[in-house]
Structure formats: structure tokens, C-alpha cells
Amino acid sequence: MISVEDARALLFELVTPLSAETVHLAAAGGRILAQNVAATRDQPPFEASSMDGYAVKATEVELHAMFKVIGESAAGKRFEGKVGPGQAVRIFTGAPMPDGADFVVIQEDVERRDSLITITHPPGEKTNVRPAGIDFAVGTKIKAPRQLRPEDIALLAAMNIASVPVTCKPVVALISTGNELVMPGETPGPDQIIASNTFGLKALLENNGAHVRVLPIAQDTVGSLETAFGLAQGADLVVTIGGASVGEYDLVADVSEGLGLEQSFYKIRMRPGKPLMAGRLGDAAMVGLPGNPVSAMVCGYLFLVPMVRRMLGIEDVLPPLQQAQLKAPLTENGGREHYMRAIVDSDGIRACDDQDSSLLSVLAHANALLVRQPNDPARPPGDKVTYLPI
Amino acid sequence: MISVEDARALLFELVTPLSAETVHLAAAGGRILAQNVAATRDQPPFEASSMDGYAVKATEVELHAMFKVIGESAAGKRFEGKVGPGQAVRIFTGAPMPDGADFVVIQEDVERRDSLITITHPPGEKTNVRPAGIDFAVGTKIKAPRQLRPEDIALLAAMNIASVPVTCKPVVALISTGNELVMPGETPGPDQIIASNTFGLKALLENNGAHVRVLPIAQDTVGSLETAFGLAQGADLVVTIGGASVGEYDLVADVSEGLGLEQSFYKIRMRPGKPLMAGRLGDAAMVGLPGNPVSAMVCGYLFLVPMVRRMLGIEDVLPPLQQAQLKAPLTENGGREHYMRAIVDSDGIRACDDQDSSLLSVLAHANALLVRQPNDPARPPGDKVTYLPI
Numbered sequence: 049m050i051s052v053e054d055a056r057a058l059l060f061e062l063v064t065p066l067s068a069e070t071v072h073l074a075a076a077g078g079r080i081l082a083q084n085v086a087a088t089r090d091q092p093p094f095e096a097s098s099m100d101g102y103a104v105k106a107t108e109v110e111l112h113a114m115f116k117v118i119g120e121s122a123a124g125k126r127f128e129g130k131v132g133p134g135q136a137v138r139i140f141t142g143a144p145m146p147d148g149a150d151f152v153v154i155q156e157d158v159e160r161r162d163s164l165i166t167i168t169h170p171p172g173e174k175t176n177v178r179p180a181g182i183d184f185a186v187g188t189k190i191k192a193p194r195q196l197r198p199e200d201i202a203l204l205a206a207m208n209i210a211s212v213p214v215t216c217k218p219v220v221a222l223i224s225t226g227n228e229l230v231m232p233g234e235t236p237g238p239d240q241i242i243a244s245n246t247f248g249l250k251a252l253l254e255n256n257g258a259h260v261r262v263l264p265i266a267q268d269t270v271g272s273l274e275t276a277f278g279l280a281q282g283a284d285l286v287v288t289i290g291g292a293s294v295g296e297y298d299l300v301a302d303v304s305e306g307l308g309l310e311q312s313f314y315k316i317r318m319r320p321g322k323p324l325m326a327g328r329l330g331d332a333a334m335v336g337l338p339g340n341p342v343s344a345m346v347c348g349y350l351f352l353v354p355m356v357r358r359m360l361g362i363e364d365v366l367p368p369l370q371q372a373q374l375k376a377p378l379t380e381n382g383g384r385e386h387y388m389r390a391i392v393d394s395d396g397i398r399a400c401d402d403q404d405s406s407l408l409s410v411l412a413h414a415n416a417l418l419v420r421q422p423n424d425p426a427r428p429p430g431d432k433v434t435y436l437p438i
Numbered sequence: 439m440i441s442v443e444d445a446r447a448l449l450f451e452l453v454t455p456l457s458a459e460t461v462h463l464a465a466a467g468g469r470i471l472a473q474n475v476a477a478t479r480d481q482p483p484f485e486a487s488s489m490d491g492y493a494v495k496a497t498e499v500e501l502h503a504m505f506k507v508i509g510e511s512a513a514g515k516r517f518e519g520k521v522g523p524g525q526a527v528r529i530f531t532g533a534p535m536p537d538g539a540d541f542v543v544i545q546e547d548v549e550r551r552d553s554l555i556t557i558t559h560p561p562g563e564k565t566n567v568r569p570a571g572i573d574f575a576v577g578t579k580i581k582a583p584r585q586l587r588p589e590d591i592a593l594l595a596a597m598n599i600a601s602v603p604v605t606c607k608p609v610v611a612l613i614s615t616g617n618e619l620v621m622p623g624e625t626p627g628p629d630q631i632i633a634s635n636t637f638g639l640k641a642l643l644e645n646n647g648a649h650v651r652v653l654p655i656a657q658d659t660v661g662s663l664e665t666a667f668g669l670a671q672g673a674d675l676v677v678t679i680g681g682a683s684v685g686e687y688d689l690v691a692d693v694s695e696g697l698g699l700e701q702s703f704y705k706i707r708m709r710p711g712k713p714l715m716a717g718r719l720g721d722a723a724m725v726g727l728p729g730n731p732v733s734a735m736v737c738g739y740l741f742l743v744p745m746v747r748r749m750l751g752i753e754d755v756l757p758p759l760q761q762a763q764l765k766a767p768l769t770e771n772g773g774r775e776h777y778m779r780a781i782v783d784s785d786g787i788r789a790c791d792d793q794d795s796s797l798l799s800v801l802a803h804a805n806a807l808l809v810r811q812p813n814d815p816a817r818p819p820g821d822k823v824t825y826l827p828i
Contacts, residue, residue, distance in 0.1 A: 073622055074652065077641030091798075093631065098796065124617030124658075126629045142618060142729070142796075144629055183797050190802075198645065198738075199802040199828065202638025202731055206631070206798050210623030227514030228532060232463055233600030239516045239534055241483065241596070248592025251467030255588065262464065268514075339532070341592055348588075406488065406532075407573050408481070408596050412580075412589040438589065 049317040052350060052385050056366075058312045059326055059351055062333035065361035066216045066284065077201050079214035080257065080360045081192040087207035090181035095145040097121075099176045102136040102158060102165055103149035111170055117163045121146050136165055145177055152176035193361045217259040218359035220352070221283035221332075222246040223276045225266040225291040225300060226339060244408060245289045245337070245344040252348050258285075258356045266291075273303040277329075284359055286332050287352065290339025300336050301325060309334060317422065318385040320405035321347045342405040346387050346417060349438060367436045369419065372397040378427045381420040390418035390435060397435055414438065439707040442740060442775050446756075448702045449716055449741055452723035455751035456674065458603045467591050469604035470647065470750045471582040477597035480571035485535040487511075489566040492526040492548060492555055493539035501560055507553045511536050526555055535567055542566035583751045607649040608749035610742070611673035611722075612636040613666045615656040615681040615690060616729060634798060635679045635727070635734040642738050648675075648746045656681075663693040667719070674749055676722050677742065680729025690726050691715060699724060707812065708775040710795035711737045732795040736777050736807060739828060757826045759809065762787040764821045771814040780808035780825060787825055804828065 050058075068082035097103065104115055115136035121127040123142040131137055131148035139145070139152055154176060157169040184207065190200065196212070204212060222245075229243040230236045243265055250260040261283065266276035268291065280286040291300035304327070305311065311327040320343035325336040335351065337344045350367060357365040375396040378388075389400040389410050399418050400410050416435040427433065440448070458472035487493065494505055505526035511517040511533040521527055521538035529535070529542055544566060547559040574597065580590065586602070594602060612635075619633040620626045633655055640650040651673065656666040658681065670676045681690035694717070695701065701717040710733035715726040725741065727734045740757060747755040765786040768778075779790040779800050789808050790800050806825040817823065 073637055074640060077644060089626075089632075091631065092796070093626070094629070098794065122617070122658075124619070124627075124629050142631075178794070178796060182794075184799050188799070196641075197802070197828075198638045198642035199735060199798070199804075201641040202634045202735060203798045203802040205622045205634035205637040206731065208622055208626070208632045210621075226532075227512070229514070231600075232595045232598055236479075236483070236598070237514075239484070239514050241481065241532075242479075242598045244592045244595035247463050247595040248588045250464060251586075251591040252588035254467060268512075341596065345589060345592060404488070404568070404572075406482070406568060408589070408593045409574050409578070412587070412593040414589075438587075 049315045049322070050313055052316060052318050055313060055316045055324070056351060056354060059333070059335070059355055060358055060365075062312060062326060062328055063285065063355050063359050066218060066359050068213045069216050070211045070213055073201060073204055073210055073212055076196050076204070076212045076214060077198060078257070079196055079212070080362060081190065081194045081196055081212065082215045082361060083192050083213045084189050085204070085209050085212065087184045087186055087188040087209070089208055090185050091183040091206050092142070092178055092180055094180050096178045097139045097141060097143050097145060097152045097176060098178050099152055099154045100140050101152045101154040101176065103131060103139045103146050103152050104136045105131065105133065105149060106151035106175060108133065109151050109153060109167065109171055111167055113167045115165050117160070117165060119146075150175065150177060193363060195362065215361045217257060218284045218356050219261065219282065220253050220258045220285045220287060220356065221261045221263055221280035222249055223263045223266050223280065223286070223288045225268065225273065225276070225288055227268045229265045231265065244341050245339070248341070248345050249287070249289070249348045249352065252345070253352060253356055256353045256356050257360050268299055270299060270303055273299055274307070277304065277307055280332070283332050285352070285355060286329060286334045288336045289344050291336070304329060304334060304336070317383070318387065320387065322384070324351070340405040341408045342389070342411050345411060349417065349436060350387070369434050369436055371432050371434055374398070374427055374429050374431045374433055377429055378420070380426045381422065381424040383422050385422055386420040387436070388418040388420065389414035390416045392416040392435060392437070397433060439705045439712070440703055442706060442708050445703060445706045445714070446741060446744060449723070449725070449745055450748055450755075452702060452716060452718055453675065453745050453749050456606045456608060456749050459606050460601045460603055463591060463594055463600055463602055466586050466594070466602045466604060467588060468647070469586055469602070470752060471580065471584045471586055471602065472605045472751060473582050473603045474579050475594070475599050475602065477574045477576055477578040477599070479598055480575045481573040481596050482532070482568055482570055484570050486568045487529045487531060487533050487535060487542045487566060488568050489542055489544045490530050491542045491544040491566065493521060493529045493536055493542050494526045495521065495523065495539060496541035496565060498523065499541050499543060499557065499561055501557055504554060504556045507550070507555060509536070540565065540567060583753060585752065605751045607647060608674045608746050609651065609672065610643050610648045610675045610677060610746065611651045611653055611670035612639055613653045613656050613670065613676065613678045615658065615663065615666075615678055617658045619655045621655065634731050635729070638731070638735050639677070639679070639738045639742065642735070643742060643746055646743045646746050647750050658689055660689060660693055663689055664697070667694065667697055670722070673722050675742070675745060676719060676724045678724075678726045679734050681726070694719060694724060694726070707773070708777065710777065712774065714741070730795040731798045732779070732801050735801060739807065739826060740777070759824050759826055761822050761824055764788070764817055764819050764823055767819055768810070768817045770816045771810040771812065773812050775812055776810040777826070778808040778810065779804035780806045782806040782825060782827070787823060
């Protein structure tokens, strides 16, 4: 058995950043920028007014000065002439400054009568002129990799970058295995239960940028598993759930090895989730998760999400651990790293009472996984502990 | 002019939670559960083994005890007979307990020869049996409203709830206005710039559960604006960007009032974003955002996202403000609430140098909006301040 950290290092060896595809800006939110992009223009592309007012010569600006308004510069339609001595041009926010003018007197500081304005309030020192290119200039880069936030999308639009190179979405194929499983919406037999892991993992991995294919449930037969692996063709990551334990009916290891799996490791020194196996299966990475619902989801957070993030080319792939104060004591931990379902709020963190790895209701109630190191001693309230928000 | 808080209260009066639609579980991640749902079954539906081992009578369990293995209970296929005295049934994790047995000796604690097992290690007190319904029972509720996390999706699947009632996605129509604007990918004239706000706001609102329709840019004419409002028909929220200031070319207020807008308010005592107007336009709420890119995005966070959350039926709709220590001093604030672009990390928060509301590059660099109250005094490093993560 290996540690969680060693397992993750080995899993990272199974995947590499995927290639890029080009998407329209309207579909690029949340995607990972795959290559540096550069502005194709200056912003603003011209000297622009930052206020509504009158464009004049700065040297002529003083209280009680009068100007003759000779035209207008609006956003989208500049004044084509030149501002001479004693002249002003009506101007609006964002409009190009006319030639000859280098100061905007805001409209609140003037009185206008027909085509004459008088400065009636001290206009101050600020010119209210935005230099060309003050936001960005031709060639200003946005550097990859970067997950594109709404602000980035707005900036890319302003740069007139309508198509964006982003990392392809990793395709993850999920295979639930077990004669006891039926799909949600079906009528289970008396000995059967509903396949829940694939749906939970699908939501988790899609939240993290993957494209998920839920495959038909594989029965506990060689033929059924081989069919499922066949249907997984083309995926970047194939995940089986269940059938990775040691019982006679755990066929996943046998079948995947028969199909050419180069096994990387088997079993991790952790709770929940010990029976996890991984390897390389043709062009894809393969991970075999345990079938207990909570184990599968915890392994999703600890291993599958980081693998997806690595395939997306994200630099910071590790689970974002945080710290909080214990609100209730913890007993001594055993020899395996333990990811306890827990509830954290601004006052601290408390492990849930029942840590049985079959209890989805407890997991759905929790909002954190409290991390215990192997043989971590008993801990009193007030101790600082590490957790992963979920 | 009204305060940000008062404006938000008035905006909330313009929207109500939308009706529900039914979606398949596979598409329900991140959606808002609209009605309570209840488990249609017990989980586990039968007493089940929590380990791989042998099911026996608890009263017979002691070191060196021997049993005859009379059959097997696998997940999905129970043992149909009854376990009598001195008998054992091979059993796997999750499989139904056979009649007559109430204890599972784990396989690591026995030695097997043909059909005989001997307990070779003290099996302890734990029965390794999960009672029926220990995870959830028929009728166990998941309560609305609730944003469905991956764990909830797994739990809903286990409950065999294949279709889920979720709040309809609010439809938001975005209209950029201004003769100076062209769409990304087009070739702007010398006086033109690229419409960036609609794309940034689309990403922001979609992240928060809306369905966004980007409408064609409206020119600064009555006809063009009327066409845009016509195209917005059917939206729950119509948002214009630009044209809400006081210049002669700001037609949005005139045209929307001509179309029957019942104005709720006009102008908010804040920076950036003062010229914001809102009202009821037929069946839709209408918000007119200022055209400066940073103003539009900040108003998106402060007003549009909460409105979308309210339409989704989410209880906690306010922006999630947090606190941090100042790393650099702040000068005194003016009479308007100020949302300064800022960068926060584990050491504290620092306002960006240039707060001009036209600078998208600064906004894209920032990860927080530092909130200043009206007339907030100058503040030294170390002071606690409030911010909104972006």
C-alpha cells in the first residue's frame, strides 16, 4: 500500500496536458486558456474623454472663461475639425478627443447659452482625458494557462480576440460495475440497489472541466466488462467503480490486465478508499475506484479532480486544503490516512458522527473532508486541523 | 440617489422565484432543487454485510470455532437458504445477509479448507452488518431550496429519484447600446471599440445559473433600441448596457419609458456605476447598466447576480462579503459607496493603483472588490476592511 501523496504522483504520470481547441469567446467562460493571446488593438484606440463635457485647450481653462461651441464628438462619431483658440467641442464619455483640445471641462462646471459656454465652477487640474492605450496596447498579453473568469472574457472581447485557444475538455468514461446495480429510474430487484456513484462523479468532474460519458453498467462477467471497456474507447480517462476489491467477484483487475493494462499501483493507505488501482490502458489512463459510494466520491476529490486539472494544463492541481479549529474531540487515528466527513463553519470544524463509507446521506450533509494523518494522536477541541472543502 | 442596499431591495421587488421544471438527474448538478423530494426506498434495502467474509450466527463466534460453508451471498444475488447452527455463508461487501445469520467474520480472520472455515483471529465485537435503511428510509426528504452539489446528485440517485424538480433558469437578455460598438471579431471603424460587457456579463451570469441571450448591439436611435427590446421578449430580466447616463445620446430611459417601463429608481450613490436605472417592463424586470466596462461588471456582481439568485429561489442571495487586513493605506472616501478593484491573498488586501472605471485590464488582474462606505476615513495598513471576492 502506498500513501495518498505517492498515489497522486503516480496518477499524474498517467496523464499529460491535452491539446488545444479554438472556441468562440461566448463559450470560453471557465475554460483554460491554452496559449498566450495578445491584444490586436489599443484600448482606448484614441485619446478619449472620461466625462460628459466640453473639450477645450487646457491653457485657456480658468473660471469665467467663455468658449464658442463649434461641434460635437460622440462615442462612435468624432468631431472631424480642429479646436482653435476660444473654441469648444461638446463631448461625451468615451468619445475621441478632437484635434487641438487637451482638456474636458465637465458639464456640471459650465453654463451654456446657445453656442456659448462659460466656466462657472473651478474645473480643477484633472484633464478628464484618457490617453490612447491606457487600458492595453497592441501586443499586451494574457498568459496561459489561466482559467478564464468573466473579467477575462470581457478583457478578451475588448482586445477583439473573438476566438480563444483553450485546452480540450478531458473525456472521462465512467463504468459502474456490479450485478447488484440498476440505473436511476429503473425498478431494482429485491437484491439490487441504484447506481449512484457515476452520477455524483459526473457532476463533480463536469464542475471541474471534464466531459463525462456515463457508460452502461457492467455486470460481473468478463464479457460485460470487456464490452464496457470497448465503449470507453476514445476517453482520456477510464474510471471503473466497484469490483476493485479482493472478493471472487472482483473482475476489473483481471479483465483490464487482459486488455493490456500496465498497472501503476494497487491499494492506497487511506480511509475510505483503500482498494484503488490505476494504470495505463492503451491511450487512456485507467483508475479503478472502490464501490462504496462515499469512497468513490472521496477518491473523486482526491485523485480524479487533480488528474482532470492536470489534463487541462492547470498549474495548481492539488486539492485546496484549508485549516480550521476542532469543535469536538477526535480519537486516535489508525495507520491509514483518513478523510473524515465533517461540517465546517466560521466557528470551526466537527467530524460527522457516523463515518461508515456507505452513508451517502452523511456525505451530502457534510461540507468538508477532515484530513487525519496516519497514527495522528487523539485531538482535543481547539486543535488546528486540515480539511478539504467539498 | 439611493444607497446600494436600498437599490438592491428595490431590485428584489422586481423579481420573484421562477417556476419549476423537471430535469434528469444527469443534468441536475448545480441546479436549484425547487420542491422537497423524498426517497422512494430504503438504503440499504436489506441488512447487508459491510465486509468480505462469512455470515454466521453471532452466538457461535469465538476463536477456533469451525463452520461449514453452505453457500454464497453476493451483491445482487443473495443466498436463498437459511444459516443453521455451525453453518456459514460466504458473503461480500454490500450483499444481503442470509436468514439466520447476524454476524460477518471478515475473511482475514478465518482459514478456509474446502468447505470448512476456522476462526483464526479474534473477530472482535463489531458485527459488520449494516441495518436496512441506515443510510435513508422511504420518505427521507431532501429539502428545497438547495443547490445540488455532486454529493446530492449521488444521494438522489441512490434514492432512485431519476427526475428532479429544479427552478427554471432565469432568462437574461443583454443589450449593448452605442454607435461606437461592434461585436468581437468584426473590424471596428477608427472611432469604434469592441462590445465587451455583454460577454463578461454572460459568463458571470451563466456561472450563477442564468440562461443568457446576447442580443444584437443597439445603435443610439429610437428604432434600433425598440428593435432590441422587441428581441428581448420572453426574457425574465432585460439588461441594457450603456446609454443610461445624462448625455443627449442616452436614449435608453426615453425608449424604455415609451415602451411602458415603470421606473423603480435612477442612480445609485456608488462608484463605479452611479447611472443605473431599473424598473418593470411588461413581464420582465429591466436594469439599465452604465457603459463603462468596469462599472457594468461591478453592477453585475452587486445587483444582477443577486437578482438571478432570487429568481432561482435561493435563500441566501446577498453578495458573500468577507474581511481582510489592509496591506496598503487608503485615502478618505467620498460621499458614494466605493467598490475598489483590489488583490487579496492570505496576507491581506491591497487596492489596485488605478481605479479608473474604464480599465478592464485592472479588473481582470483583481480578485476582489474592496468595499468603502460613504465618507469612510483614510485607513492605515492593518485595518480590517470588507471585500467581495470576484
